[in-house]
Amino acid sequence: MSQNAQPARILVAEDEANLRLVIQKELQRMGHDVRVAPDGEAALRLLEESNVDVLLADINMPRLDGMELLRRLHQRPNPPEVIMLTGHATVESAIEAMKLGAYDYLSKPYHIAELDALVKQAAEKRRLRVDNARLRTLVERQTATPEIVFVSDAMREVMRLVERVAPSDASVLITGESGTGKELIANAVHRLSNRAEGSFIDLNCAAIQESLLESELFGYEAGAFSGAKGRKLGLWELADNGTIFLDEIVELPSPLQSKLLRAIETNSFYRVGAVRKVQVNVRIIAASNRNIEEVVSDGRFRSDLLYRVNSFQINLPALRERPEDIEPLAQHLLKKLAKSNPPELTPEVLAALKGYAWPGNVRQLRNALERAVLLANDGRITTAELPPEISAPSSAFSPFMMAATTPGGATATSSSSSGDSDQTASVAAPLREVERQQILAALEQTGWHRGKTAEMLGISPSTLYRRLRDYNLTRRP
Numbered sequence: 001m002s003q004n005a006q007p008a009r010i011l012v013a014e015d016e017a018n019l020r021l022v023i024q025k026e027l028q029r030m031g032h033d034v035r036v037a038p039d040g041e042a043a044l045r046l047l048e049e050s051n052v053d054v055l056l057a058d059i060n061m062p063r064l065d066g067m068e069l070l071r072r073l074h075q076r077p078n079p080p081e082v083i084m085l086t087g088h089a090t091v092e093s094a095i096e097a098m099k100l101g102a103y104d105y106l107s108k109p110y111h112i113a114e115l116d117a118l119v120k121q122a123a124e125k126r127r128l129r130v131d132n133a134r135l136r137t138l139v140e141r142q143t144a145t146p147e148i149v150f151v152s153d154a155m156r157e158v159m160r161l162v163e164r165v166a167p168s169d170a171s172v173l174i175t176g177e178s179g180t181g182k183e184l185i186a187n188a189v190h191r192l193s194n195r196a197e198g199s200f201i202d203l204n205c206a207a208i209q210e211s212l213l214e215s216e217l218f219g220y221e222a223g224a225f226s227g228a229k230g231r232k233l234g235l236w237e238l239a240d241n242g243t244i245f246l247d248e249i250v251e252l253p254s255p256l257q258s259k260l261l262r263a264i265e266t267n268s269f270y271r272v273g274a275v276r277k278v279q280v281n282v283r284i285i286a287a288s289n290r291n292i293e294e295v296v297s298d299g300r301f302r303s304d305l306l307y308r309v310n311s312f313q314i315n316l317p318a319l320r321e322r323p324e325d326i327e328p329l330a331q332h333l334l335k336k337l338a339k340s341n342p343p344e345l346t347p348e349v350l351a352a353l354k355g356y357a358w359p360g361n362v363r364q365l366r367n368a369l370e371r372a373v374l375l376a377n378d379g380r381i382t383t384a385e386l387p388p389e390i391s392a393p394s395s396a397f398s399p400f401m402m403a404a405t406t407p408g409g410a411t412a413t414s415s416s417s418s419g420d421s422d423q424t425a426s427v428a429a430p431l432r433e434v435e436r437q438q439i440l441a442a443l444e445q446t447g448w449h450r451g452k453t454a455e456m457l458g459i460s461p462s463t464l465y466r467r468l469r470d471y472n473l474t475r476r477p
């Protein structure tokens with residue numbers, strides 16, 4: 001859908017009741033979404049609660065006049081475009097208003113067609129401004145706009161579900177082992193939805209400090225706590241008219257689970273320290289690499305929240321359950337990694353890749369190929385460039401290969417993808433020690449850089465965070 005087709009959200013601040021009503025009716029007739037306020041203070045309150053594209057403000061109003069309203073608005077992040085409405089006497093102030101950042105002014109009496117044209121231009125300008133800001137923050141994500149590669153029936157079915165559910169506003173729960181492509185699929189659901197032009201906001205519930213999570217999610221007001229100098233918008237608000245991706249949702253601490261539930265049920269929330277609610281329109285996609293029903297029966301995750309987020313569930317099969325995807329994925333990833341001149345894979349390498357169990361799934365495949373590309377000579381990747389556990393699976397032992405011993409079964413979960421304490425507990429102590437040592441060694445090699453460590457181990461950053469917590473490896477010993 002083109003953005004021009006969306007109605008502009010307009011607020012009319014005008015103290016003269018008749019004029020206010022006429023402007024409202026006319027602009028509604030032109031297809032805009034119009035709210036009204038009888039004075040500057042009321043306007044400011046409405047602006048707090050809702051997302052407005054264009055504000056039409058009379059200059060002379062009781063309580064808070066148009067100029068002061070404009071000044072206050074421009075202290076806020078992401079203000080609407082403002083068109084000043086003036087009588088003859090106030091044209092000079094209107095020009096002053098433009099210096100203060102107003103988009104334009106109209107002096108009375110004006111024609112409604114004039115007003116409509118101006119409103120459309122202002123709304124377009126604001127959209128461009130918002131889009132530019134959004135684009136700047138999303139450039140990385142956009143340039144990485146991912147292609148989803150598969151030949152297996154299992155993934156074909158996944159893609160069928162994605163296409164089915166994307167255009168609706170239903171919340172989606174994506175499950176699957178670490179590295180199976182949950183984030184990629186979440187992104188695809190967003191891009192195939194009517195919200196594709198809105199933001200896709202990604203929040204990893206496991207990777208963020210519990211004390212920061214609420215303000216990260218819902219934002220805060222100035223003075224909400226010491227250090228809160230100005231207002232900050234939370235991810236939930238930034239996702240307005242877009243999608244929020246709640247990765248590793250079962251890691252959400254329980255007080256926040258109730259707040260999240262309320263936000264979803266009412267489509268509104270409070271910024272931390274705020275007295276007023278903010279209305280939003282957000283679609284939720286959640287992901288988990290753990291069996292969410294189990295976490296619910298343990299009492300760690302609210303069942304009512306589960307029902308809210310899993311209106312539609314998509315389960316991503318592990319890579320070892322769809323070995324026919326390995327070769328096309330490898331070719332695709334190689335092309336992406338090596339760009340112009342991807343090296344060839346020898347038949348032995350292809351056989352080794354296809355024969356391996358890939359406990360870290362597609363991410364691990366990508367990491368292995370990345371390493372091989374760096375090591376390759378003469379434009380060829382041979383088994384010498386593969387990590388030993390892949391080129392000779394039985395001879396090397398890695399704790400990150402647990403899944404290899406339990407292929408295919410419903411309960412098969414790689415140790416790397418699971419932070420489940422039950423599973424961890426069932427692993428013998430010496431094995432935990434091996435894993436701990438391996439993580440430590442990787443941390444040392446990367447100078448305790450968590451992102452690089454996770455890459456090196458072929459696990460996701462959030463899995464690494466959980467492991468660091470489990471093993472108490474929060475800082476250098």
Ligand SMILES: Nc1ncnc2c1ncn2[C@@H]1O[C@H](COP(=O)(O)OP(=O)(O)OP(=O)(O)O)[C@@H](O)[C@H]1O
Binds near residue numbers: 332366
């Ligand atoms: N079908 C696919 N086609 C192309 N690339 C894929 C596919 N599946 C996964 N990938 C790539 O593999 C990597 C891991 O995928 P992603 O981050 O989506 O996994 P995940 O399930 O979210 O993992 P985790 O649970 O560890 O967070 C990414 O680089 C992604 O682009």
Ligand SMILES: [Mg+2]
Binds near residue numbers: 182183247460
């Ligand atoms: Mg992920």
